Each structure stands twice: as C-alpha cells, then as structure tokens.
Amino acid sequence: MRLAWFTSAGPSRGWRHPDALTHDWRSADSWADAVGLLERRGALDALVLADVPALATAHGGTHAPYVRAGVGGVQADPLPLLAALAARTSRIGLVATASTTLTRPESLARQFTTLDVLSGGRAGWNLVTSYGAGPAANHGLSTLPSGTDRYDLADAYLARVRRQWDAARLPQGRPVLVQAGASPRGRRFAAEHAEVVVVHRATPQAMREFRDDIRARTAAAGRNPDDVSVLFTVTLGIAATRREALDRRDRQRREALESDVGVALHSHRLGRDLTGFPLDEPLPARVLAGLERTSSRISGSGPDGPTLRELGAAELTGGTYDLVGTPGDVAAQLAETFTEVGGDGFAVLEPVLPSVVLPFVDGVVPELRRRGLVPDGYPAATFRENLLARRVTSPRTGAVA
Amino acid sequence: MSAWELRTWWQADVVELRADALSASPEELASFGRTLERAGIEALVLRDSAPDGATADLDAVLVAAAVAAATTELLLVVPLRLPDGVPFSAARRVAALDGLSGGRAATLPSPGATPPDEAAEYLAVCTGLWSGWDPDALVQDRRSGIFADPARVAALHHEGVHFRVPGPLTAPATAQGVPVLVADAGDPWPDVTWADVVLDGPPGRPGALRLDTVPADVGASALAARAADDRPGVVVAGGWRRATLQDFCAAVLEPLRAGRTAPVPRSARSRVFPAAPVRRS
Numbered sequence: 166m167r168l169a170w171f172t173s174a175g176p177s178r179g180w181r182h183p184d185a186l187t188h189d190w191r192s193a194d195s196w197a198d199a200v201g202l203l204e205r206r207g208a209l210d211a212l213v214l215a216d217v218p219a220l221a222t223a224h225g226g227t228h229a230p231y232v233r234a235g236v237g238g239v240q241a242d243p244l245p246l247l248a249a250l251a252a253r254t255s256r257i258g259l260v261a262t263a264s265t266t267l268t269r270p271e272s273l274a275r276q277f278t279t280l281d282v283l284s285g286g287r288a289g290w291n292l293v294t295s296y297g298a299g300p301a302a303n304h305g306l307s308t309l310p311s312g313t314d315r316y317d318l319a320d321a322y323l324a325r326v327r328r329q330w331d332a333a334r335l336p337q338g339r340p341v342l343v344q345a346g347a348s349p350r351g352r353r354f355a356a357e358h359a360e361v362v363v364v365h366r367a368t369p370q371a372m373r374e375f376r377d378d379i380r381a382r383t384a385a386a387g388r389n390p391d392d393v394s395v396l397f398t399v400t401l402g403i404a405a406t407r408r409e410a411l412d413r414r415d416r417q418r419r420e421a422l423e424s425d426v427g428v429a430l431h432s433h434r435l436g437r438d439l440t441g442f443p444l445d446e447p448l449p450a451r452v453l454a455g456l457e458r459t460s461s462r463i464s465g466s467g468p469d470g471p472t473l474r475e476l477g478a479a480e481l482t483g484g485t486y487d488l489v490g491t492p493g494d495v496a497a498q499l500a501e502t503f504t505e506v507g508g509d510g511f512a513v514l515e516p517v518l519p520s521v522v523l524p525f526v527d528g529v530v531p532e533l534r535r536r537g538l539v540p541d542g543y544p545a546a547t548f549r550e551n552l553l554a555r556r557v558t559s560p561r562t563g564a565v566a
Numbered sequence: 567m568s569a570w571e572l573r574t575w576w577q578a579d580v581v582e583l584r585a586d587a588l589s590a591s592p593e594e595l596a597s598f599g600r601t602l603e604r605a606g607i608e609a610l611v612l613r614d615s616a617p618d619g620a621t622a623d624l625d626a627v628l629v630a631a632a633v634a635a636a637t638t639e640l641l642l643v644v645p646l647r648l649p650d651g652v653p654f655s656a657a658r659r660v661a662a663l664d665g666l667s668g669g670r671a672a673t674l675p676s677p678g679a680t681p682p683d684e685a686a687e688y689l690a691v692c693t694g695l696w697s698g699w700d701p702d703a704l705v706q707d708r709r710s711g712i713f714a715d716p717a718r719v720a721a722l723h724h725e726g727v728h729f730r731v732p733g734p735l736t737a738p739a740t741a742q743g744v745p746v747l748v749a750d751a752g753d754p755w756p757d758v759t760w761a762d763v764v765l766d767g768p769p770g771r772p773g774a775l776r777l778d779t780v781p782a783d784v785g786a787s788a789l790a791a792r793a794a795d796d797r798p799g800v801v802v803a804g805g806w807r808r809a810t811l812q813d814f815c816a817a818v819l820e821p822l823r824a825g826r827t828a829p830v831p832r833s834a835r836s837r838v839f840p841a842a843p844v845r846r847s
Contacts, residue, residue, distance in 0.1 A: 235713025248628035249635035
C-alpha cells in the first residue's frame with residue numbers, strides 16, 4: 166500500500182491545533198521535525214505540497230474572509246520548503262505542485278532538477294494546469310485557456326521539460342510525475358504520463374471504478390498499468406478509544422456548521438460568490454450549472470440535497486473519505502478499502518503536525534505493516550524505485566499495493 | 567553625488583559563489599554552510615549557475631533553502647533574474663526562503679538586458695508585494711479563530727507599463743518585512759537608490775579574493791597566505807572544484823573564526839539596519 170501525506174506549505178488550518186503553539190508552520194526546523202516522523206521506518210512514500218499562487222477572493226470579491234481564517238491559498242511557495250526538507254530528510258519522496266500554465270518550462274525544469282539533485286533523487290512534480298482568475302492575473306495573464314486546451318499545451322510543455330531533464334542526467338533520471346485531474350481529458354493525460362494520481366472519491370466502489378478506468382486508459386496508452394499508483398484522499402480522526410474519536414468528530418462537525426469559513430471555501434471551490442444565498446437551503450440548480458468545478462459530493466440532511474451550510478461544513482471537516490476511530494479501526498478501514506478498490510493506496514489530507522502525524526505513523530502504520538500492507542523501511546534510495554519496490558500483494562485479491 | 571548614490575555600505579565579510587560550485591549533496595551543503603557560520607561570515611551570496619555540461623543548472627534560491635536548513639545565522643543572498651519570469655513568482659519564491667529561514671533572506675537583482683524603466687518597475691512590484699503583509703498582520707488567536715488581520719494585508723493592484731499584478735502575496739511576511747535588497751556595483755544599473763546594500767569588492771575590483779583565478783594545484787597554505795595578504799571583504803568563487811572549496815574552508819575560513827564573536831541570530835534587515843528592523847513602504 167502506498168501512502169502519501171498531502172498538505173500545503175502553509176498553516177493548513179493546523180495553526181488552531183493544540184500543538185501548533187510549539188510548531189511554527191513557517192520554519193524549516195518545525196517542518197523537518199514533523200516530516201522526519203513521516204519517514205520513520207518507511208511509513209510514508211511521499212510528502213505532497215499543494216499550491217495555488219493567489220489568495221482566494223471568490224466570497225464577496227475580497228481576500229478578507231480567507232486571510233482572517235488562514236485558508237483559501239494562504240501558503241508559501243512549496244519548492245523552497247521542499248529544498249530545505251531535502252537537506253533534513255533522507256528517504257521520503259518530496260513532491261511540489263507547479264503549473265504548466267504559469268511557469269516557463271525552462272525555469273520549471275531547472276527547479277525540479279535542483280530539487281532532485283538536492284534530495285538525491287527524491288523529487289516529484291505534481292503537474293497542474295491551473296484554474297481560476299487569481300493565479301492567472303498574478304502572473305500577468307488576463308485569461309486562461311480552457312481546461313482541454315490547457316492539457317493539450319501541457320503535453321508539449323512536459324515533452325520540453327523532459328528534454329531538459331534528460332540532458333541534465335538527474336539522480337532519478339526524471340522526477341516522479343504526480344497528477345490530480347479527474348476530468349476525462351485529465352484522465353487521458355494521467356494515463357499517458359502520470360506515475361501517481363491523487364484523487365477524491367467518496368466510496369470504495371467509486372474508487373474502484375476510477376482506478377479501473379485509469380488502469381484501462383494506461384494500458385490503452387501503451388503503458389504498464391502497474392506503473393501508475395492511484396491514491397485516494399482520506400482524512401483522519403484518530404483517538405485512543407472509538408467513543409472519543411466519534412465524539413470529537415461530532416463536536417468538530419457541529420462547530421463547522423456554525424462557522425462561516427466553510428461557505429467562503431465553498432465559494433472558492435466553485436469559483437462563484439455564494440454570499441447572499443440562504444444558508445439552510447440547497448443551492449439553486451442554476452447556480453451550479455455551467456461551473457468548471459463541481460460541488461462536494463456529500464449527502465445532506467434534507468431530501469433536496471445538502472444545504473449551503475452543510476456544504477460549507479464539509480469543506481472544514483469531512484468532504485472526503487473520512488476515517489474515524491482507534492488506530493486499529495483506521496488501519497482496518499484502510500485495509501478493507503484497499504482490498505475493495507483493488508490496490509495502490511491513499512493520500513492523507515491533514516496538516517503535518519506531530520500530534521496528527523504520530524497517531525498515524527506509530528498507531529495505524531504498524532498495524533498495516535503487521536498485515537503485510539506496508540513494508541518496513543525503504544528498500545531503495547530514490548522516490549521512483551521505492552514506489553515500485555514497495556509494491557506488496559493484497560492478501561485477498563492478489564492486487565498490488 | 568554620482569549615479570552611485572549609496573545608501574548603506576555594509577561592513578561585512580561575505581562569501582560569493584555560483585549555485586553549481588558545490589556538488590549539491592545535502593551533506594556537503596550543510597557542512598559548507600556551518601563552516602561559513604563558524605567563521606563568522608555574515609552572508610553567502612549565491613549566483614545563478616552557469617552550466618558547462620559537467621554540472622547541472624541549479625536554481626540558486628532552492629540551493630539557498632537547503633543551506634538555510636542547516637544553518638541558523640548565515641544570511642542568504644539570492645539572485646533575482648529580471649529577464650527570467652514574472653515578478654510575482656520571483657517575489658513569492660524569495661518570500662518563501664525568508665519565511666523558512668526565519669528572516670535571513672536578501673536578494674540581489676540582476677537586470678540583464680532588461681531596459682531600465684522595466685527593471686525599475688519590476689523592482690517596484692517586488693517591493694510592493696513584499697510590503698503587502700504588514701509584519702504585524704499575523705494574529706493566530708486560536709480561541710477566536712482569527713489567523714490574520716485582513717486590514718493589514720494589502721493587495722498591490724499594480725497596473726503599470728510592463729506589469730499588471732493584483733497581489734497580494736499568499737503568506738505572511740517575516741519580522742524583517744521586505745528582504746534586504748543588495749546591488750552589485752558591477753551590474754549596469756542607472757542608479758541604485760532602491761538598494762539597501764551595495765556589495766563592496768565586486769568581481770574585478772580590489773579587495774576581492776577571486777578563487778576562480780587560483781590554479782587548481784595551489785595548496786591550502788598558499789591559499790591561506792594569499793587570503794591573509796588580501797584580507798578579503800568578498801570572496802568570489804567561480805566554477806571551482808570541491809577540493810579547492812575544502813582547502814578554502816580549512817585554510818581560510820576556520821582560522822578567521824579566532825577572535826570573532828558570532829553574529830546574533832537576527833533577521834537580515836535588522837543586521838544591516840540595527841536601529842530600524844522593519845521596512846514598510
């Protein structure tokens with residue numbers, strides 16, 4: 166089973182966490198301590214840092230609600246942080262998000278060359294084509310090409326970047342290519358190029374369908390489907406007892422329903438200003454029609470789908486595959502889901518804080534290791550070699566992890 | 567006053583080298599950074615690499631980030647290549663280095679072939695972006711859930727001749743606010759009024775010990791003798807070999823440590839301007 170930790174070079178809502186007082190999310194030292202835990206005994210394959218180079222302004226046309234809460238793009242450029250972590254970690258893959266639409270190919274190739282050299286072959290590139298007006302405007306672009314056109318451009322862009330890497334003879338040959346697009350064109354791009362795909366799906370069945378689709382497309386593109394790992398996003402609610410974990414999640418959901426931050430985040434997700442819509446009614450269908458981004462696939466309390474308040478709350482807690490319970494419970498859920506899906510693994514969407522990382526690395530991962538799903542340590546030196554070598558066989562289906 | 571209106575001359579020893587001068591293994595970078603620090607060197611000036619086929623073309627800001635992770639006091643001066651991209655991403659990358667190093671970043675813009683008016687606008691955009699988050703904007707009050715005060719985070723709304731940049735940057739500034747701006751006296755700037763610091767002893771000027779002109783077979787003791795004669799203010803290192811670097815550290819930097827007190831770990835700006843640690847524009 167492959168495991169990645171997916172966050173951003175920012176507070177990631179973790180600044181409100183109890184141990185955030187001693188954990189300065191800006192300093193390389195704090196990050197190095199926590200990321201060191203992620204690679205303890207080979208627990209995690211990779212740290213992936215998301216990035217959107219603009220503050221959100223969708224809600225009310227101002228960055229104020231996002232700045233006030235420390236969300237919606239409040240984060241630093243991930244590449245310098247990963248370069249610093251390259252010097253302070255030894256085995257974990259280090260994946261930075263960078264855009265084919267906003268960065269010159271020669272600059273991007275040089276940046277990932279540097280990360281691969283500094284880390285001794287542990288660099289990964291989470292390739293995004295960018296969406297939304299904010300990042301484009303900051304980079305001097307008045308409009309972005311359509312989603313499909315952006316992928317067509319990304320094909321040529323990637324070919325150019327790879328030529329530059331091949332001429333430089335990197336420790337890893339080429340940095341590992343990670344991709345997150347789930348649109349049909351995005352899936353085609355993943356099938357042709359990606360080595361890791363990170364995606365949200367709400368149920369094991371939907372995960373299985375998505376993974377099967379990527380594997381079929383990969384084979385059709387002339388590649389070995391085993392060379393692509395599809396990682397599904399999960400969130401964690403781990404406590405010493407099941408009761409405590411469930412109670413804490415209930416409390417967080419109640420607080421989220423009272424917060425206006427989630428609705429601002431939902432405006433950002435949809436690229437649509439949701440100020441003024443009634444909180445306790447579902448969004449009108451005309452609002453959702455024609456948007457490039459889709460609303461969360463959560464089920465609401467009423468017959469007409471989730472209310473705006475519930476959609477907002479899902480942005481703050483849940484909204485992806487949520488694993489709640491003791492370390493043993495969470496390990497069992499991961500193992501069961503893994504078997505149902507057929508293989509590959511998961512990406513944990515949580516801040517890199519010791520109090521969040523430790524219950525997973527010291528509680529859940531040893532349990533997965535005992536089941537033969539996670540190896541003990543890293544067999545190889547480079548990110549790609551580890552991804553391929555850490556494949557283990559799922560006990561029930563014979564699927565590869 | 568000539569076109570070189572110097573706002574501050576920074577009396578400090580700095581070491582300057584190309585990003586590809588090291589082998590870039592994390593261990594070697596860490597060891598090099600710590601050696602500079604122990605020797606009381608104030609700053610490491612990293613220049614863009616000039617790949618010759620034998621070394622990879624490395625990004626100086628990322629190399630500086632790796633050195634920052636291994637050091638606590640060394641100031642890191644990184645290039646800002648004006649012809650090489652959009653000011654937003656360049657400013658944001660330097661800001662990230664400043665954040666992770668606890669305010670130890672400084673930047674050395676090089677105009678290249680950029681016309682003077684465009685270069686001036688580029689620098690104005692960067693400085694405006696770096697000033698967007700007031701150093702006091704960060705609240706981080708866990709009880710109220712207020713992370714930062716939006717009234718202290720100003721978008722730039724820059725609409726100029728060459729650039730349109732709404733801003734603001736996406737993360738809070740460090741205590742020093744704007745990273746220290748360093749001008750190289752050898753660069754073709756019409757004026758350097760924007761600079762906080764002008765590097766003394768640029769390449770080719772007296773006072774600089776140029777290690778790239780030292781033949782590879784010159785031993786450590788000869789290097790040390792030469793350094794003692796020249797009393798380097800700036801050490802300029804071109805594409806020198808690892809052996810030379812190790813000799814240099816052992817023969818020149820380690821002895822410098824004697825009789826020095828290590829600098830207090832403060833931000834780059836407060837080290838350059840002890841009386842006025844924060845710059846607001």
